[in-house]
Amino acid sequence: MAATRSLAPRMTDYWWTVYKRTWKGSVVSSFVTPLLYVLAMGVLLGGFIQGDPDRLEGASTYLAFVVPGMLAAQSMQLVFGELTYPVMSGVKWHRTYFAMVATPLSVRDVVQSQVGFVVFRVALSSAVFCLVVAPFGVFATWWGAVVAWLVQLLVALAFATPVFALSSYLKDESGFSLVFRLGMIPMFLFSGAFFPVDNLGPTLAALARLTPLWHAVDLTRMLTVDRLDPLLALLHVGYLAALTALGYVLVLRFLGRRLAS
């Protein structure tokens, strides 16, 4: 079966229908929320912070510092939202995955199509985000902004496959509260989105640098403030790609086991 072509594109109409029916509800979480954070933290709180590129990882204002952080964090949060409860719904409540694999679709196709849908969602909302914040003068170069947007697709993948794997592994949705409170929120708050991780002190800063969000934020910020360190950027890309691959292997195994039962 492995040699056959992927049937994932055959699911396009399904996900398009899902999107058409749910996009209104997602407007607040994926567009309004990050913009309010940018306004509150970047513009208003930023007014009280001295813009020093040496202390702000190359950003000349706090707003320019926090925008790439919010962009990457938004990509992460959207993935968590799309691949936790909805996945539990597919295996437990609505059991849509069982219906899908009862057709010629394989587990691999189901996974690829849903991950594709999430990447689409991230692509769309980060594009809107970039367009809205661009007039604030937060992007050093136009191409940096475009590449930073492309990076979000990789960020989406790097979070999507591991989170998908975890959600198909968990038997019960109550575990999600812990995933959010002990995983996503601490990453959001401590992985360099709001302040340079060096402010945490050497030990905690090293710990923060191990998280996928730090790699995502640092890579995005390098591009938006135009201070690219090619070697470090390569490391970030490698880390995120490796995470994507690892998550992919795991989700196929876990979801496959779940759907075979």
Place this chain on the structure above:
Amino acid sequence: MSPLTAAAATAQTRRLGALGAVGLLVQRNYVVYRSAWWIFLSGFLEPVFYLFSIGVGVGQLVQGFEVDGRTIGYAAFVAPGMLAAAAMNGSLLDSTFNFFFKLKYAKTFEQMLATPLTTRDIARGELAWSLLRGGTYSLAFLLIMVAMGLVASWWAVLVLPAALLIGVAFGAVGMALTTYMRSWQDFEYVTLATLPLFLFSATFFPLEAFPTWLGWVVEATPLYRGVVLVRELTTGAVTADSVVSVVYLVVLSVAGMLVVSRRLDRLLLG
């Protein structure tokens, strides 16, 4: 016999007072949460994470702000804001999402009404439970503030009652609004209302960041009243004006509760 059936059995043999009914409902929620204590416990971590991240991490970038003529460090400025916001969020979680689930899906309240409990008992009992939960978190947070040296005054002993008052006000209003909700999609409106409150109620920066007219608007919002009240208590800047916040929150609580019991009567008994 489980504690709940035992309590229900005693309730059947004699008429319940208002306090007894509240106790019974709190006990019911306790039994439900006993098996998921980690969810209960981890709820307190969120504001603490925010305090460390914003207060300590971002705090190294901010000079600090002037409160009552004295300059205080950024962490000491942010911490009371986080506490008040946590009191709001914690109370709203129970009074909106969980309340809606019990009202619409689990039909918990309809079952309760088959017992001697009244709609008023249910409203009071659910609110009491969310206060117990919010109060626990607020107390833990206050102790962390004391340990970090972010409390400058003995007035801070009144922070817990202030946090409970914020909890009652938002809980009552949240419950009242929830009785009008049709589906889970409507909860987007809750986020749409609470997120701006959280971000712009002088939690992260003082009112001076706004133009004057916008500052007046902010001063009239409920979370702002809660934030300044808690901040006045932890910094010791208590004045006669602090009473305004208290009265404001009390009025909000009473109004909310009146709407809740009227609406529950209509939804469950009508």
